[in-house]
Amino acid sequence: MPSARLHLTAIIPNRNHSALLPRSLGALRRQSRQPDEIIVIDDASSDNSRDVVREFMASMPQLRLLENPVRLGVERSLNRGVQEATGDAVYCGAADDATDPEFFEVVLDALERHPEAALACSEARVLTENGTPLGLRPISMPAFRETYLSPADTANMLRRMDNCMLSVVAIWRRDRILAAGGFDPALGSFADSFLQRRIALESGFVFVPKVLGTWFVQPESYSRSSSVNADLMDRLIGACCDRMKTAEGVVFPAGYSEVFVRRARFACARIATMAPSYDPGLINALAHGGSAEKRFLTLAGWLPDALRRLAALGWLTLRLRPTSLVRLQQSAAYRLRRKWQGLVA
Numbered sequence: 001m002p003s004a005r006l007h008l009t010a011i012i013p014n015r016n017h018s019a020l021l022p023r024s025l026g027a028l029r030r031q032s033r034q035p036d037e038i039i040v041i042d043d044a045s046s047d048n049s050r051d052v053v054r055e056f057m058a059s060m061p062q063l064r065l066l067e068n069p070v071r072l073g074v075e076r077s078l079n080r081g082v083q084e085a086t087g088d089a090v091y092c093g094a095a096d097d098a099t100d101p102e103f104f105e106v107v108l109d110a111l112e113r114h115p116e117a118a119l120a121c122s123e124a125r126v127l128t129e130n131g132t133p134l135g136l137r138p139i140s141m142p143a144f145r146e147t148y149l150s151p152a153d154t155a156n157m158l159r160r161m162d163n164c165m166l167s168v169v170a171i172w173r174r175d176r177i178l179a180a181g182g183f184d185p186a187l188g189s190f191a192d193s194f195l196q197r198r199i200a201l202e203s204g205f206v207f208v209p210k211v212l213g214t215w216f217v218q219p220e221s222y223s224r225s226s227s228v229n230a231d232l233m234d235r236l237i238g239a240c241c242d243r244m245k246t247a248e249g250v251v252f253p254a255g256y257s258e259v260f261v262r263r264a265r266f267a268c269a270r271i272a273t274m275a276p277s278y279d280p281g282l283i284n285a286l287a288h289g290g291s292a293e294k295r296f297l298t299l300a301g302w303l304p305d306a307l308r309r310l311a312a313l314g315w316l317t318l319r320l321r322p323t324s325l326v327r328l329q330q331s332a333a334y335r336l337r338r339k340w341q342g343l344v345a
Helices: 021-029 049-057 074-084 103-113 151-160 174-179 185-203 222-227 230-246 256-273 280-287 291-300 305-320 325-340
Strands: 008-014 037-042 063-067 089-092 119-128 133-137 147-149 170-173 205-217
Touching (some): 037 074, 147 151, 185 230, 230 280
Parallel strands (some): 119 205
Antiparallel strands (some): 119 133, 119 170
16 A cells, blocks of 8 residues: 655744845746745745745745744754644754755655654765865764664664754654643754654664755854853753653663763864864863863864864863764765765765
């Protein structure tokens, strides 16, 4: 019996991204499988974002514009979009990212083949705004062919590695988002990844090993700027940890909150090591390192740029153990073989 076709709503929150909206909306317009509905939630922009959206509405009849009368923030805007959506499945994108033309066709088809899954996701390339490649994500892949990971599989995966579900290339079942209470504004830039983990641990998820979207890294973006604010990260990571602890052994694996904290600190410190200006004090604060670590990071600052980053990341990796090194090597080998076969754009 063929799987039921899902109706898809693409949700794009926006604040003052008029220059970038043509890229994200243009990518949606080029999808081989068109979304049934597109909702842009404008979060009280002060630029001409709303005019840009209205121009696209002329050629995209499924596009709707919702205007927040006052600024609500990304999480509340996403929640409004999910509440307003008519689709069974939702894509929660960003105004500064872009999807490949096959994305909806491939990932939505995978979700339809696995009706038990809460979401489906793929790989994404990471680029700077000027087009410099920064690699592929997730760094460690949970599977090397289309795979449904059950709640038990997801729990086992999270014991070894993390950050395998990326919002830029994820499609969610709307009812699972609503049942989980939506995106928690108290978690800030962690709200989407926290929700992904939770619903995947409850219902499982599908991973498609194919690059189907682009995450454009911009220093001023919401998640990027938040990640290098040590005080803010302490508060947000602490809030995530508190919520996980209350559900450990029920939803989250026992002890996972401590593992999450370590990995989240590594992720933030890693971003700081890649910044144009190297700040050992900031990196140490984000990683919650001690005086010895700060001295090492300070000494590493005297090295040439590439060696400095390698030394800092090597130290942080050894201390914080963010992922399975075996799986990291397997993922790198798989991608290298795929590149030789000419399968990655």
